[in-house]
Amino acid sequence: MNEGLYLPRIAVLKDKRAETPDTITFTFELPEGGNLNNIPGQCLQLTVFGYGEAPISITSSPTQKDCFQLCVRDVGNVTKALHKLEIGDKVGVRGPWGNGFPIEGLKGKNAVFIAGGLGLAPLRSLINYIVDNRRDYGKVWVLSGARTPKDHLFKWEWDRWSKIDRFEVLTTVDRGDDTWTGNVGVVGSLLYKTDIQVENTMVFICGPPIMFRFVTMDLAKLGFKDDMIVSTLERHMKCGVGKCGHCNVGSKYVCMDGPVFTYAEMKKQPGAL
């Protein structure tokens, strides 16, 4: 019997770290130890008992051995309840689900990460995977944009990433404030502020649809091919295993066949973009 398909395992909340006024990074441990053995880019179904289940991308890399992390904005019933949990509280998890980023295909190549707001959460799993397997990968550019300085996620990672060999971190905001001395403008503008190599480079984009549209136009101008541009799709998801039908885009299920698709694949599926 394959009952485990739908039965959550228990995980324990170990740490909460406020990223922005409405977004928290949660660190969980499994009572049996270890992590989720996730591929960067995969997601899971999180149960807050009494409230239900919600699909969440995993922000930690599997190279972080003893825990896993979820970075969540309080936008729905389950995520609002999650935000109220205290250290030591128990949740249920199912997964990890989905294909994940192409960690094998990326070997020996450079990577550009383009994040808009919360989009940095799923990308961080791959960024940290590259950090921990540095020799396997080429040059890395992390371009992160947010509406205002206080909306930036993982500011505490910027310094660490910048110090890593062949890593470049560029950030921007739509609107600055007194504390902000950095770039102001859309995240796509960062592409022109540094010398990004097109050849042998894959681009990973996560962010709102409008950002995706403009960034892909920028990338086309720079000469990036559609099959070198990778992103994740977000859909309402229930079962996580390709049965319940909620997350389909064309003949693909985001939960099983995604959430990671190349731009070329997205263009083929009706209603994906």
Next chain:
Amino acid sequence: MWKIDKGDILKWLKSLKKDFEVIAPVKVHGEVLFMPLSDDTEITLDYTNTLESPKEFFLPKTEEMFNFRRKGEDFEITSKIDDKKRVLFGIRPCDVNALTLLDEVFGGKYRDPYYFSIRRNTTIVAMTCVQPDINCFCDSMGTGPSLSRDFDLLFTELDETYLVEVGTNKGEEILKLKKDLFKEADETRRDEKKRKIEAAKKKIKRRIDPFEISKKLKYVDDEIWRKLGERCMSCGGCSHVCPTCHCFDIRDIFVDEAGKRRRYWDSCMLPGFTRMAGGVNPRGTKESRIKQRYNCKFNYFFERYGRFGCVGCGRCTDVCQGNIDMVEFLKEMNHH
């Protein structure tokens, strides 16, 4: 090959009730529905197609997935799998084909434990279709009116008796339980069956070419979808009666420190089906939903499982509040 008299079928089914829950077509207020037989229900053999498909006996309208209970700091999760022995009697070829499509959906890499436990414990007694309904087009989909596989037993109504063919050991078992009711049938009955099927085929007036349609559906004008969408009431009735629509929602109920997780039938025709937390809805319009449903049946199912997702039972046309006639629409669209 066996035969059984019409009057003896009921005797046989009643005798099966001792060991099985027996589900059969029953007349309720003039409609024929599949229902578990009890002492005061009476089966009917006189029907075209049931109002609802028998999918609810494999994917219940509401199904409990597990219970959870707070135990101090912890949560205890317990689940039970339905392993009741059942006999489903009178399922038509279109619905049997739908069932094998559901097997594809619930099988694969992630095998659904709830579905397959019920499926394994249910014996399929199929019925060759000799009385197609006005909206039927199974012949075009290759799913009826006859059936050559995927049954445990197959009944065919002949002139004064029912022919019974055995498909599996599971079928043989339930036949053996009341062997004296079944008489051996001679080879001439095969010809009689063939004639019945030919006559049934002639009664099917509706015809489409699914391969042609699948190609064209991808390029239908948004304006045509918009017009069709105007007639849709977003009631989800088509999915409800459809034998291959399998979408479900999952919800928790939680009272007094204990809860249940259940799954419920859902429909891509309902406005909130794809709505995400925060309110973004990729298919927020009626036309986008109806376009989804038709393409799901004639393209996405095929791309995923190598078979069309429609078995031509005609039920969606029977129940549509906006008088949307799928076959008519597909034919019109095909001429555009």
